[in-house]
Amino acid sequence: MYRTLIVLTLAQAFAMTAPPIVVLLGGIVGTRIAPSANLATLPVAFMIVGTALATVPAAMFMGKFGRKLGFISSAIIAALSGLLAAYAISVSHFWLFCLATLLVGSNNAFVQQYRFATAESVPADRVGKSLSILMLAGVAAAWMGPQLANTLSDIDGMELFSGSFIGLSLMMCTSILFLSFYRNQNVDTSQVSGEARSLWRISSQITFVLAVGAAAVAYGVMSLLMTATPVSMHTVDNFSLGDTSWVIQSHIMAMFLPSFFSGFLIDRLGARKIVIAGLAILCVCLMVAYMDRHLIHYWFALVLLGIGWNFLFLGGTTLLTTTYRAAERFKVQALNDFLVFSIQACAALGSGYLLTTYGWNWVVGFSVPWLIILAVLLLTSSRSETSGGSSQAASDT
Numbered sequence: 001m002y003r004t005l006i007v008l009t010l011a012q013a014f015a016m017t018a019p020p021i022v023v024l025l026g027g028i029v030g031t032r033i034a035p036s037a038n039l040a041t042l043p044v045a046f047m048i049v050g051t052a053l054a055t056v057p058a059a060m061f062m063g064k065f066g067r068k069l070g071f072i073s074s075a076i077i078a079a080l081s082g083l084l085a086a087y088a089i090s091v092s093h094f095w096l097f098c099l100a101t102l103l104v105g106s107n108n109a110f111v112q113q114y115r116f117a118t119a120e121s122v123p124a125d126r127v128g129k130s131l132s133i134l135m136l137a138g139v140a141a142a143w144m145g146p147q148l149a150n151t152l153s154d155i156d157g158m159e160l161f162s163g164s165f166i167g168l169s170l171m172m173c174t175s176i177l178f179l180s181f182y183r184n185q186n187v188d189t190s191q192v193s194g195e196a197r198s199l200w201r202i203s204s205q206i207t208f209v210l211a212v213g214a215a216a217v218a219y220g221v222m223s224l225l226m227t228a229t230p231v232s233m234h235t236v237d238n239f240s241l242g243d244t245s246w247v248i249q250s251h252i253m254a255m256f257l258p259s260f261f262s263g264f265l266i267d268r269l270g271a272r273k274i275v276i277a278g279l280a281i282l283c284v285c286l287m288v289a290y291m292d293r294h295l296i297h298y299w300f301a302l303v304l305l306g307i308g309w310n311f312l313f314l315g316g317t318t319l320l321t322t323t324y325r326a327a328e329r330f331k332v333q334a335l336n337d338f339l340v341f342s343i344q345a346c347a348a349l350g351s352g353y354l355l356t357t358y359g360w361n362w363v364v365g366f367s368v369p370w371l372i373i374l375a376v377l378l379l380t381s382s383r384s385e386t387s388g389g390s391s392q393a394a395s396d397t
Helices: 003-015 018-033 040-063 068-089 094-112 116-119 126-133 139-152 161-181 199-203 204-236 241-256 259-268 271-291 295-320 327-356 359-365 368-396
Strands: none
Touching: 003 068, 003 094, 003 126, 003 139, 003 295, 003 359, 018 040, 018 068, 018 094, 018 139, 018 161, 018 204, 018 241, 018 271, 040 204, 040 327, 040 368, 068 094, 068 139, 068 161, 094 116, 094 161, 094 241, 116 126, 116 359, 126 139, 126 295, 139 161, 139 241, 139 359, 199 204, 199 271, 199 327, 204 241, 204 271, 204 327, 204 359, 204 368, 259 295, 271 295, 271 359, 295 327, 295 359, 327 359
């Protein structure tokens, strides 16, 4: 029963090292080779755009050819992309570097499907806990990614940071090794009588809207702040690369460490309450980030950002699995990830502009409307459930 969970958890521990490396170094490399300071964070944004662009093709490809071929093929592309990034740095070619991070991002779209493959491999009452275990792989990735980037950043005879991206390629190759043990699953579609429902009908469910909204807000706010943080710290406020790396590393660990208990809380309290808790944590995060720009403020805000992201994303993913039938899974998963990562891409693209043009506080302030939107969705969902429950009670009477 747990073969898929074990294999994908090990593979994800190495596959997930790519985003932290790009987040930590993308903006810093950008300040060195970009034709304009306003474009410094574009490599990070391109990684997220690559994820958004690949979400639908990833789901459709695996729906036709199986998840194993999709997972391994995308990991190979990511490994080659790390080498391309190293070469681009060595010749100071900014747009080639952006292309490399775009391709790295496309692999993230396939890695995001690990959670759906895991959810489909276990009974419904164990989805929350299984997703928590899978996400714990991010703790290892949070340590390995920045550590590898720092260790290999300055190698004799190579341009600064080229070695970091060669290390990224090695991590992807290790992920491929574990993925070779993955087996495609036969998912029971007998629960569907007649034709599968249309996407419009599925997406009209308030639970679906809340699930997508929770994940979108999690990624949108996280992308706004996390993309801007390395440049704001290292380039604007002159913190060392070590301090900047520590903050990003702490943030990524905070994204995944709550998985030790968040899955249990979802099974015990329900996904909706975890989403509410995530929203509250992000509110505190923005207050801390707005207060000042000392090291402790960056660190505390980014740690809260990671915890809030975990609650919203895990809660949203769990809610999403309740909105579709087995035969509908690929198209619904594709729609969900396209919407979520498109919003994240827009946030990442806007983050650098807001930071360089208006400053850090504008980045923080622009995150507030996202939280208001999620609060409205939660309120609407709650009223809909209450109304539905009252109507059902009246009908029963």
